[in-house]
Amino acid sequence: MVKAIRVHELGGPEVLKWEDVEVGEPKEGEVRVKNKAIGLNFVDVYFRKGVYKAATVPYTPGVEACGVVTAVGPGLTGRQVGDLVAYAGQPMGSYAEEQILPANRIVPVPPSIDPTVAASLLLKGMTAQFLLRSCFKVEPGHTVLVHAAAGGVGSLLCQWANALGATVIGTVSTKEKAAQAKEDGCHHAIIYKEEDFVARVKEITSDNGVEVVYDSVGKDTFEGSLACLKTRGYMVSFGQSSGAPDPVPLSTIAVKSLFLTRPRLFNYAVTRDELLGMAGEVIGNVQSGVLRVRVNHTYALSQAAQAHEDLENRKTSGSSSRDFAKLAIKTRKTGCTRSSGAKVRDDHPHWSAGTRCMFVVRALATESASPAAAKMVKAIRVHELGGPEVLKWEDVEVGEPKEGEVRVKNKAIGLNFIDVYFRKGVYKAATVPYTPGVEACGVVTAVGPGLTGRQVGDLVAYAGQPMGSYAEEQILPANRVVPVPPSIDPTVAASLLLKGMTAQFLLRSCFKVEPGHTVLVHAAAGGVGSLLCQWANSLGATVIGTVSTKEKAAQAKEDGCHHVIIYKEEDFVARVKEITSDNGVEVVYDSVGKDTFEGSLACLKTRGYMVSFGQSSGAPDPVPLSAIAVKSLFLTRPSLFHYAVTRDELLEMAGEVFGNVQSGALRVRVNHTYPLSQAARAHEDLENRKTSGSVVLIP
Numbered sequence: 001m002v003k004a005i006r007v008h009e010l011g012g013p014e015v016l017k018w019e020d021v022e023v024g025e026p027k028e029g030e031v032r033v034k035n036k037a038i039g040l041n042f043v044d045v046y047f048r049k050g051v052y053k054a055a056t057v058p059y060t061p062g063v064e065a066c067g068v069v070t071a072v073g074p075g076l077t078g079r080q081v082g083d084l085v086a087y088a089g090q091p092m093g094s095y096a097e098e099q100i101l102p103a104n105r106i107v108p109v110p111p112s113i114d115p116t117v118a119a120s121l122l123l124k125g126m127t128a129q130f131l132l133r134s135c136f137k138v139e140p141g142h143t144v145l146v147h148a149a150a151g152g153v154g155s156l157l158c159q160w161a162n163a164l165g166a167t168v169i170g171t172v173s174t175k176e177k178a179a180q181a182k183e184d185g186c187h188h189a190i191i192y193k194e195e196d197f198v199a200r201v202k203e204i205t206s207d208n209g210v211e212v213v214y215d216s217v218g219k220d221t222f223e224g225s226l227a228c229l230k231t232r233g234y235m236v237s238f239g240q241s242s243g244a245p246d247p248v249p250l251s252t253i254a255v256k257s258l259f260l261t262r263p264r265l266f267n268y269a270v271t272r273d274e275l276l277g278m279a280g281e282v283i284g285n286v287q288s289g290v291l292r293v294r295v296n297h298t299y300a301l302s303q304a305a306q307a308h309e310d311l312e313n314r315k316t317s318g319s320s321s322r323d324f325a326k327l328a329i330k331t332r333k334t335g336c337t338r339s340s341g342a343k344v345r346d347d348h349p350h351w352s353a354g355t356r357c358m359f360v361v362r363a364l365a366t367e368s369a370s371p372a373a374a375k376m377v378k379a380i381r382v383h384e385l386g387g388p389e390v391l392k393w394e395d396v397e398v399g400e401p402k403e404g405e406v407r408v409k410n411k412a413i414g415l416n417f418i419d420v421y422f423r424k425g426v427y428k429a430a431t432v433p434y435t436p437g438v439e440a441c442g443v444v445t446a447v448g449p450g451l452t453g454r455q456v457g458d459l460v461a462y463a464g465q466p467m468g469s470y471a472e473e474q475i476l477p478a479n480r481v482v483p484v485p486p487s488i489d490p491t492v493a494a495s496l497l498l499k500g501m502t503a504q505f506l507l508r509s510c511f512k513v514e515p516g517h518t519v520l521v522h523a524a525a526g527g528v529g530s531l532l533c534q535w536a537n538s539l540g541a542t543v544i545g546t547v548s549t550k551e552k553a554a555q556a557k558e559d560g561c562h563h564v565i566i567y568k569e570e571d572f573v574a575r576v577k578e579i580t581s582d583n584g585v586e587v588v589y590d591s592v593g594k595d596t597f598e599g600s601l602a603c604l605k606t607r608g609y610m611v612s613f614g615q616s617s618g619a620p621d622p623v624p625l626s627a628i629a630v631k632s633l634f635l636t637r638p639s640l641f642h643y644a645v646t647r648d649e650l651l652e653m654a655g656e657v658f659g660n661v662q663s664g665a666l667r668v669r670v671n672h673t674y675p676l677s678q679a680a681r682a683h684e685d686l687e688n689r690k691t692s693g694s695v696v697l698i699p
């Protein structure tokens with residue numbers, strides 16, 4: 001019999017009872033450990049209150065301890081009576097003088113580390129490890145925001161992030177905690193009870209925002225944390241000490257193409273190798289001297305209720321255990337991974353060389369000399385939002401390009417699902433009436449005053465902003481057009497640039513597909529879908545696609561889908577589980593939205609990426625964090641506009657797309673062409689799922 005804390009009913013600190021329990025003998029694969037020190041963690045409070053569910057009630061709380069092995073199970077090798085070991089995570093039950101543990105969940109503790117330090121370090125240290133090194137990889141030059149910076153995990157996060165070369169901003173509730181956070185390497189400590197932390201972060205970062213927020217506070221800070229992030233930033237919501245945040249509408253992360261994750265240590269330290277790797281990095285770093293573990297409070301185990309009360313009343317800082325120890329971390333710095341691929345250069349000597357090309361340029365230049373062509377042109381106009389019938393064929397004035405602009409006579413215009421969203425009002429056009437369209441390929445017919453690098457006669461394409469491509473001729477900012485290699489047909493270019501660059505950022509930046517990955521692509525026979533499947537296949541992934549008909553299934557197969565699911569006839573979640581032997585996929589590219597969202601989450605493996613990049617069936621409901629917490633998933637609602645921001649990004653992405661078409665890795669399916677005047681019919685067919693591949697409008 002040993003003494004332990006037991007919980008017979010959920011509730012306040014008073015439910016923690018000091019009782020006798022039987023500990024028994026270790027079975028095969030187990031050890032018995034006499035605890036020397038036990039770590040107190042906020043997760044113990046969640047279990048006690050019932051925010052998280054314990055497997056049984058009554059139960060013994062606690063998920064972290066350090067102690068000495070007192071018995072080993074039959075046949076066990078590698079562990080001996082007398083070994084100093086620590087454990088963190090499952091199984092629960094560390095609030096006990098002695099406990100049984102699976103041998104594969106404990107790690108050896110070097111003699112140089114005090115057991116009290118080890119007990120307060122392992123869970124918090126491994127949490128800091130996966131947050132900074134896996135969940136989001138902090139690198140020199142990043143700016144990170146850490147809430148509750150003087151807390152147990154917070155203190156380690158700040159020191160470690162600082163050691164990784166980041167600028168660290170911490171939030172705390174009191175002056176005393178601010179002083180501690182500063183000592184722990186916070187470059188800026190914000191007292192969030194007195195100051196508006198969002199305004200302060202904006203001020204500190206000169207309105208740029210931070211790369212990542214580590215938010216363990218939850219409800220009180222969640223919204224503000226999102227506001228502190230820069231475009232494509234990571235919101236790592238790893239705790240909820242102030243309560244669970246409300247379900248998240250996708251629109252709140254779409255505005256800046258943010259990533260949202262609600263990670264758990266249990267999903268990062270799954271295998272023995274992961275556990276040893278993480279613990280090794282934490283302990284090794286502590287030994288080498290950069291990290292300092294603050295054991296600011298120790299209580300007798302029998303007084304666990306008092307410790308819980310203090311933790312909940314924010315009276316504690318650092319770790320709850322004994323003595324103050326000086327420790328250190330030395331971190332491995334890894335280089336950043338960047339997309340590779342052909343770069344499009346503005347000058348393109350290899351494209352413009354050759355007699356044939358020169359001749360074309362001259363011929364087009366002559367054609368553009370007609371002043372009448374530049375005045376009135378035909379275009380599709382939308383005067384009121386609604387069905388395809390609101391697309392009207394009208395005369396519009398096109399005018400002359402100003403400084404930094406070019407005028408382009410379109411040869412082909414790409415149709416995209418986003419044109420439907422704008423027409424219906426799902427997305428708001430800047431003005432009404434407006435000319436729709438965000439993709440085209442054409443010939444430069446005039447250049448603005450003083451512009452260099454672009455000439456009349458250049459074949460160019462553009463994708464994205466500004467809207468207005470459903471026109472015979474249009475004005476465009478010169479820095480948004482890219483040169484089109486002569487080997488690429490204008491119709492292909494017009495149907496390729498937006499969809500291809502979308503596929504590019506989805507597969508190469510948003511989530512980096514690698515050989516051996518399994519990816520799920522919805523609407524696999526669509527414009528973007530067709531390119532995604534081919535490209536993912538060429539990257540070495542196993543591709544699973546969903547489509548609505550047999551004909552589309554045949555096309556998806558040709559496009560490199562290893563498995564095609566007709567989701568109107570089959571349960572795609574069950575089929576994905578079957579295909580992946582219940583393992584799930586690394587990433588889902590979901591442009592369908594409402595109809596597929598929940599099923600897509602179910603198809604993902606632990607730590608998988610849910611890339612929700614469209615909503616052809618409607619917007620998904622707001623997402624409760626619990627939906628992504630179970631498997632520590634990542635959720636993002638990205639937009640091409642946030643990935644092709646600078647001229648360099650645009651040229652690099654377009655270059656990779658054109659390069660893949662030229663090499664044959666991508667085949668563009670222009671399955672449908674309509675006269676531009678018939679745009680309404682094209683919209684109707686796209687919305688009624690009658691199209692596959694790309695749809696192009698010809699002026």
Ligand SMILES: NC(=O)c1ccc[n+]([C@@H]2O[C@H](COP(=O)([O-])OP(=O)(O)OC[C@H]3O[C@@H](n4cnc5c(N)ncnc54)[C@H](OP(=O)(O)O)[C@@H]3O)[C@@H](O)[C@H]2O)c1
Pocket residue numbers: 415416417418498499502523524525526527528529546547548549552591592595613614615616617618638639640641686687688689690691692693
């Ligand atoms: N985030 C970005 O930056 C970005 C950029 C480009 C495109 N996108 C998105 O990517 C998606 C694909 O664009 P796309 O132009 O290539 O269109 P598309 O995939 O060619 O057409 C949409 C397809 O979605 C499927 N679908 C499923 N449910 C539907 C419904 N209720 N109504 C209509 N279609 C439905 C249909 O395929 P099945 O018949 O096989 O079901 C349909 O053919 C769109 O959602 C678009 O918004 C996003």
